[in-house]
Amino acid sequence: MTIGTVGAVKGLLPEEVKSVGGQVILSNTYHLHLRPGEDIVEKAGGLHKFMNWDGPILTDSGGFQVFSLSGIRKLTEEGVEFQSHLNGEKIFLTPEKAIEIQMKLGSDIMMVLDECPAANKDRKYVEKSLKLTTRWAKRCKEYAETQLAQRQNQPNGKTSPTAKPAQQLFGIVQGGMHSDLRKESAKELIEIGFDGYAIGGLSVGEPNEVMYEMLSEVVPELPIDKPRYLMGVGTPEDILEAVERGVDMFDCVMPTRNARHGHLFTSKGIVRIKKEEFKEDLSSLDDECDCYTCKNFTKAYLRHLHIANELLGLRLNTLHNVAFYQKLMKDIRKSIENDKFDEFKKEFLNKTLS
Amino acid sequence: MTIGTVGAVKGLLPEEVKSVGGQVILSNTYHLHLRPGEDIVEKAGGLHKFMNWDGPILTDSGGFQVFSLSGIRKLTEEGVEFQSHLNGEKIFLTPEKAIEIQMKLGSDIMMVLDECPAANKDRKYVEKSLKLTTRWAKRCKEYAETQLAQRQNQPNGKTSPTAKPAQQLFGIVQGGMHSDLRKESAKELIEIGFDGYAIGGLSVGEPNEVMYEMLSEVVPELPIDKPRYLMGVGTPEDILEAVERGVDMFDCVMPTRNARHGHLFTSKGIVRIKKEEFKEDLSSLDDECDCYTCKNFTKAYLRHLHIANELLGLRLNTLHNVAFYQKLMKDIRKSIENDKFDEFKKEFLNKTLS
Numbered sequence: 001m002t003i004g005t006v007g008a009v010k011g012l013l014p015e016e017v018k019s020v021g022g023q024v025i026l027s028n029t030y031h032l033h034l035r036p037g038e039d040i041v042e043k044a045g046g047l048h049k050f051m052n053w054d055g056p057i058l059t060d061s062g063g064f065q066v067f068s069l070s071g072i073r074k075l076t077e078e079g080v081e082f083q084s085h086l087n088g089e090k091i092f093l094t095p096e097k098a099i100e101i102q103m104k105l106g107s108d109i110m111m112v113l114d115e116c117p118a119a120n121k122d123r124k125y126v127e128k129s130l131k132l133t134t135r136w137a138k139r140c141k142e143y144a145e146t147q148l149a150q151r152q153n154q155p156n157g158k159t160s161p162t163a164k165p166a167q168q169l170f171g172i173v174q175g176g177m178h179s180d181l182r183k184e185s186a187k188e189l190i191e192i193g194f195d196g197y198a199i200g201g202l203s204v205g206e207p208n209e210v211m212y213e214m215l216s217e218v219v220p221e222l223p224i225d226k227p228r229y230l231m232g233v234g235t236p237e238d239i240l241e242a243v244e245r246g247v248d249m250f251d252c253v254m255p256t257r258n259a260r261h262g263h264l265f266t267s268k269g270i271v272r273i274k275k276e277e278f279k280e281d282l283s284s285l286d287d288e289c290d291c292y293t294c295k296n297f298t299k300a301y302l303r304h305l306h307i308a309n310e311l312l313g314l315r316l317n318t319l320h321n322v323a324f325y326q327k328l329m330k331d332i333r334k335s336i337e338n339d340k341f342d343e344f345k346k347e348f349l350n351k352t353l354s
Numbered sequence: 355m356t357i358g359t360v361g362a363v364k365g366l367l368p369e370e371v372k373s374v375g376g377q378v379i380l381s382n383t384y385h386l387h388l389r390p391g392e393d394i395v396e397k398a399g400g401l402h403k404f405m406n407w408d409g410p411i412l413t414d415s416g417g418f419q420v421f422s423l424s425g426i427r428k429l430t431e432e433g434v435e436f437q438s439h440l441n442g443e444k445i446f447l448t449p450e451k452a453i454e455i456q457m458k459l460g461s462d463i464m465m466v467l468d469e470c471p472a473a474n475k476d477r478k479y480v481e482k483s484l485k486l487t488t489r490w491a492k493r494c495k496e497y498a499e500t501q502l503a504q505r506q507n508q509p510n511g512k513t514s515p516t517a518k519p520a521q522q523l524f525g526i527v528q529g530g531m532h533s534d535l536r537k538e539s540a541k542e543l544i545e546i547g548f549d550g551y552a553i554g555g556l557s558v559g560e561p562n563e564v565m566y567e568m569l570s571e572v573v574p575e576l577p578i579d580k581p582r583y584l585m586g587v588g589t590p591e592d593i594l595e596a597v598e599r600g601v602d603m604f605d606c607v608m609p610t611r612n613a614r615h616g617h618l619f620t621s622k623g624i625v626r627i628k629k630e631e632f633k634e635d636l637s638s639l640d641d642e643c644d645c646y647t648c649k650n651f652t653k654a655y656l657r658h659l660h661i662a663n664e665l666l667g668l669r670l671n672t673l674h675n676v677a678f679y680q681k682l683m684k685d686i687r688k689s690i691e692n693d694k695f696d697e698f699k700k701e702f703l704n705k706t707l708s
Contacts, residue, residue: 011669036661300394
């Protein structure tokens, strides 16, 4: 999924995301709640219309940003009080409220509100936090179910007109770096029953091997007929390792954010476009890529735009990185269909990590 | 002409500039000389190839930036020494060098090197400066003529391979706010003989009426069968007043720069998109505009992107402003062809200034 935090992929038109194979855009409930506010998006007919994207949208619940971006938090059974990182305003978010906002946004996939404990918390804290997260997940499910049923039965009732009966809800497996807690989390979420299952709280600073180990333990516990989604991951290598362990879906700021820093993914590995060696390099960025950037511009030009801080550079870099990630996922799907995933993975890593 | 200072229109692809009617892109010799350097552009096959724009390119001579952007300047008969605003490097620019750089860039229209005296200089200074500017103009013409003749007769000779025998050279009328000096300048430039005539050193802080007065005095002195180009102007109103006085060509950062500040031109006047009143405005930016931005997005969305500092906002705003200016010029041309310029001007100003 391509990241469109505030309802816009940074620098790209929705149709460009689609043109390079982008399927789902992820937007952030936390950001959109603060600005412009879900009521305006609802009035505009939902996020799809607001941002002019007719493909699927996944909205997160705001949980991750509340616990990473915002100020002072008061955590209770009822919900979490936090301060806006923009203006300090105090906001109280509950599981029900998180769903209500996502219904007003009218996304295709909603996420449950979860607590995201900091990476340095001990097992006891994580255990307690997980129990709360599970109770919140249940409240999200119940609220969503009730509201969506109402919406179906009384299309003009109190439920947001942008809520869709088909709106899906994913649970989020937590449990820190404790595989038994993660398995317990998975089991409890499955009992509640969701349309898909996400794995949260990984890639938060732990060694890659620990993340892979957690995935090896928990993914097999999740229903094979539902999407399994690893949140906030990651490098091409991480994606390959996670796919090998059964993950189906990913989101990550890496292609878009790194592009803006001139950190470009290519079939031959990372290109840091600011480097002196590209100053007179008149070859294309990636000769295996057929994106607009690679077809029309040289590394020397991209370097020039980067060094001169030109807007167009951010845009051309972003387009390429998003195209690269989408091609990677397409190649992965194809290799799985042809039963050649292992070969593909080995070859890809050989080429890009050499 | 749309501004592409460093060989890129800020935020737009060349094909987007073309799609909204853009005909000529203006790039800056000063900026391109500093970064990436004309030798790299020449190696890339010229600026057209480097930036992937197959339409005409006008390059200025660097004069204006030397006298406005750069540090300590030593002005002699031979040329001007200045310090790069980027790294303080000392650079010596002569009329011949300015042409040589523009040949390496391979633009379609080159400009002569001129001295641009500060607006506060007295008549005596302006008079002296003008004489130098005229001598420099002559040197530019002679150098360009010799080089382009060599290029035509010895395609593999010493002249830059990106220089084109058809490369045009425009003179620049100076003379401050003194109409007799401006007429003298025009007369001397016509004697030297150029492919087009620009009017420089206006719109530098003087009242609009003074600029219009200068144009009324000097434009009739310029050959009617050559393009007459008012440099660095301006607002739609200024453009209409200048066209009325016989000007054919314009360049200005206003459409692109103002767009980035959320200052948008519309058929009903200026829209400052950050204003609270657009927060829930679900109408398009300009219902008389058929650019991509106006066809696909609401003012509420553009305001949201602006407030959130989103890259996509800069891009959508820029596309609209460039489209607006191109439509203005198209409408002006049509009104002239139909002998209805006066009506058009009156109507346009009524609508946008009310």
